[in-house]
Amino acid sequence: MWLGLASLHLLAGSGVRNPRALLWIGTFWVCFIFIQSVGAFLALLRPEIVDPELVAHDIFAYLLVAAVSCMVAATLRPEGTLRQTLWFLIGFWIIAVAIQLALGWGYISISSVDPWYWDRFRGWSENPNQLAIYCAVLTPLSLHMVLSAQGFGRLVAALSCAATFFVGRLTKSDTFLISMSLSIPLFAALRLRSWLTSPEHRLSLRFAAAALLVIAITPLSLSLVPYGVATADDVEGLAAGMMKDHGGEATKATANLRLSLWQDAWQAGLESGSIGLGPGPHLEKPSGITDKGVALPVEAHSTLLDVFTQGGLLGVLAVVSLFAATLALLLRARLDALAVLIVALAIFSISHFILRHPTVWFAVALGLVLGSDRRPSLHARIGS
Numbered sequence: 055m056w057l058g059l060a061s062l063h064l065l066a067g068s069g070v071r072n073p074r075a076l077l078w079i080g081t082f083w084v085c086f087i088f089i090q091s092v093g094a095f096l097a098l099l100r101p102e103i104v105d106p107e108l109v110a111h112d113i114f115a116y117l118l119v120a121a122v123s124c125m126v127a128a129t130l131r132p133e134g135t136l137r138q139t140l141w142f143l144i145g146f147w148i149i150a151v152a153i154q155l156a157l158g159w160g161y162i163s164i165s166s167v168d169p170w171y172w173d174r175f176r177g178w179s180e181n182p183n184q185l186a187i188y189c190a191v192l193t194p195l196s197l198h199m200v201l202s203a204q205g206f207g208r209l210v211a212a213l214s215c216a217a218t219f220f221v222g223r224l225t226k227s228d229t230f231l232i233s234m235s236l237s238i239p240l241f242a243a244l245r246l247r248s249w250l251t252s253p254e255h256r257l258s259l260r261f262a263a264a265a266l267l268v269i270a271i272t273p274l275s276l277s278l279v280p281y282g283v284a285t286a287d288d289v290e291g292l293a294a295g296m297m298k299d300h301g302g303e304a305t306k307a308t309a310n311l312r313l314s315l316w317q318d319a320w321q322a323g324l325e326s327g328s329i330g331l332g333p334g335p336h337l338e339k340p341s342g343i344t345d346k347g348v349a350l351p352v353e354a355h356s357t358l359l360d361v362f363t364q365g366g367l368l369g370v371l372a373v374v375s376l377f378a379a380t381l382a383l384l385l386r387a388r389l390d391a392l393a394v395l396i397v398a399l400a401i402f403s404i405s406h407f408i409l410r411h412p413t414v415w416f417a418v419a420l421g422l423v424l425g426s427d428r429r430p431s432l433h434a435r436i437g438s
Contacts, residue, residue: 064128071135075127075422082376083120089365089372090116094332104334105351112333112364115410122412126419132427136420140199141207144214147192151217154178158224175224182225183406189222190233190398191417197241198391233401237394244390252388312355312405319354323362330366337363357403373409380418383425392421 070076097104130136154177156162158169167178174182196215203211222230318337323330335351354360361369377400384393395417399408408414 070128071131072127072423074426078422079123079127085372089369093330097331109334119415123415123419148214174226186225186227186230189218191413193218194391194395229405233398237398241394248388315354319359319363328367330364357407360407380421384421387425
């Protein structure tokens with residue numbers, strides 16, 4: 055419905071709100087679709103295992119997320135409608151999180167919804183990893199609103215950030231844990247950079263505190279080395295305890311399965327001449343057959359490797375270029391939380407295929423829109 059209304063608004067003559075961001079996204083999708091089409095033609099000439107339903111699913115998903123990302127760039131103004139959309143998203147998400155937690159703790163019940171997958175929380179998502187991706191997007195997105203809002207709005211955004219992080223941990227997603235563990239120190243480093251280099255902070259307590267921390271960080275790190283060596287085993291045990299199955303046999307089995315799929319994906323991409331085989335999965339299922347005795351293809355569950363099997367080397371270069379450009383724009387605009395969001399998505403992409411999620415493309419479009427908005431005003435640059 056939103057796509058239809060946005061299209062009508064655009065055709066009515068409102069004009070493109072963010073031409074530079076739309077150029078980036080539009081160019082990517084034109085190239086990506088062309089690359090996928092070449093791969094699909096090659097797949098028709100090879101005796102590959104292809105499931106038409108899964109191919110059609112991928113085609114529809116790509117068209118949907120392409121439309122969403124292009125319309126976000128074309129119709130939402132950084133100073134107005136985009137900010138309103140972000141607040142609507144956060145408000146809806148807080149309500150959704152509250153309902154899902156109430157389901158998980160048994161305060162309410164819906165017969166068609168089982169919020170737990172064994173001991174992993176999934177809410178009303180299909181699986182815990184899907185919910186974890188939402189949390190990986192909405193945690194730094196809420197943090198961005200904390201930095202850009204004031205008063206009561208900042209409290210609402212902080213509540214969303216904390217609740218989202220909590221739900222992400224309930225999913226027991228190892229990838230979410232790793233992405234957040236790396237994002238927190240990265241965000242701290244970016245904030246230090248902003249406080250040290252921004253003219254508005256030059257004479258503030260933030261600048262003084264950041265300068266003292268930078269001066270003290272080297273001797274402080276050296277002094278903590280003996281303690282780190284002595285407690286290495288405890289830290290390793292703590293990290294394992296935070297993972298699902300506490301780093302036991304299930305975790306090892308999952309890792310071995312992923313490595314096997316990644317090797318198969320790399321081999322399939324090379325066998326296609328690094329051109330790819332078009333939309334859909336192209337790997338043989340490790341167990342060999344399904345319960346119906348029919349061989350079905352599966353995915354590698356790694357964004358770059360799945361793109362390599364579908365679009366070859368050019369597809370990988372297109373995806374990497376788009377994410378790298380988005381990150382560079384956000385770093386230049388000093389939008390620290392959104393830069394961390396792109397890094398978190400990059401980490402998530404290592405062990406998940408994220409290109410079919412509309413939430414991911416909303417985040418990428420948001421980064422391009424705000425990152426390419428070069429107005430000198432601080433409020434314009436942070437989307438306030």
